[in-house]
Amino acid sequence: MFGLRVLRAAVFTAGAIGGLSGAAYGLLTEQSKRARKIIGPPAAALRADGVYLPEGVGPLDPADPRITGDPLVFAVLGDSSAAGVGCDTDEELPGVLLARGLAEESERPVRLLTHAISGATSRELAGQTDAALLTPPDVALVIIGGNDVTARLSPGACALLLGAAVRRLTETGTAVVVGTCPDLGAIRPIAQPLRSLVRSWSLTLARAQRKAVLLAGGQPVALADLLSPEFLTRPAELFSKDMFHPSAAGYAAATQVLLPELCAAAGVWDGGPLPTQPTRSAAAEARRPTAKLVAKLNWRLKQVPPATSHSAAVTGQ
Known part of the structure; x- marks a missing residue:
């Protein structure tokens, strides 16, 4: 999701922009310290790139003789949510789950290439896109946004960087699906009122991302709207041990909403009409x-x- 520096950045920005009193600033600073202590240092991401067959075999080396036909190339770009930090085994990684789903739905081999890096911001998307285009993908997934606040980038600036990356991919014929910024206010170790501030940032960024992705020819998926209700009601199950990154069950829930969009983008979806993507944030709806x-x-x-x-x-x- 987003780096632990967001907690310090949130306090700094709130104090600089919001004109917080000394007492309020001190409260947010203390909440930031407590949250960092509970969450602890991030774990390293696993990696399980390779070719996955429709019958469930994989990952295989691309030269493996069991692979028949040209694999559909599937690239994953973004931050720790895309990389799968929080998973305990390779089989739980979101990229692996989605590659297996794509292979089963398309009935052809799928080659998974992961370029996502834990801690990445939208500034790193250009480099990840360069790496992805070395082996041009047929379909790509991007999940980015949480770490942007650590660099105190504006939502508009982040959206422009994301849109540029999506446009470069789509111009080469890659179908791109973007999971917009998750609702970071669902992270329980972040106490109120800091949690409300972080939620506001993430939802504002998600709205800007959606517009940029559509303009660039990609398909946005509103992760905050589609997943935050579940994460808020089942935190012990859907968050990993650090209560910060998703657990295997949390990533499985995310893949359930992402897989149909990826299959549709790749032209292999045969599961009926796709659900209509929300255009209004869940938080805004909750205030109605x-x-x-x-x-x-x-x-x-x-x-x-x-x-x-x-x-x-x-x-x-």
């Missing part, structure tokens, strides 16, 4: 008044007696 609240407000309005001529004169109406 419920039908029950609207009914209560209407009831209260009906209880207010009509204004008398005296009251109308007092109020100037």
Whole structure:
């Protein structure tokens, strides 16, 4: 997801931009220290690149004689969420799960090439794209955004960098799917009010990313909207031991929403209509008044007696 420096960056930026009082600044700083202590240092990402066969065999060396036909090349770019930090075995990696799913759905071999690096920001996407284009992929997945706040890049700047990478890939014929910035407010070790600040940043970035990806010819997938409700209600199951990166179950949940889009982008989806992607953030939807609240407000309005001529004169109406 995003580097631990985000906690320090959040406090710094909130103090510089938001005009926090000394007490509020001290509170956020203390929350940042506690969260870093709970989360601990990040673990190294596993890697299981190679060719995966439709029957579930893999990873194989590209020269393995069991591979028949040209494999569909699948590239994974981005940060630790794309690399699979938090998984305990190769089989749990999101790239592996998606490569197996693509192979089964397309009924052809799929070659997985992982260029994602833990801790990467949108600034590193250009280098990852260079590496990916050395073996031009048929389909690519990009998950990026969380670490951008550590460099205090603006959402607009991040979106431009992402859009440029997506455009370079699509111009070479690569179908690109982008998992937009997850809802970082779902990370429990980050206490309130720091958690609300981080959530606001991540959702703002996700909206900017969505626009940039569409303009560049890619397909965005709103991870915050589609996954945060589950992560908020099942944190012990869907987060790894550090309570920061997803667990194997968390990555499996993410692949369930990403695989249909990847298959559709590759032209091999045969699972029926794809779900409509949300255009409004989950957090914004959560702030909308419920039908029950609207009914209560209407009831209260009906209880207010009509204004008398005296009251109308007092109020100037």
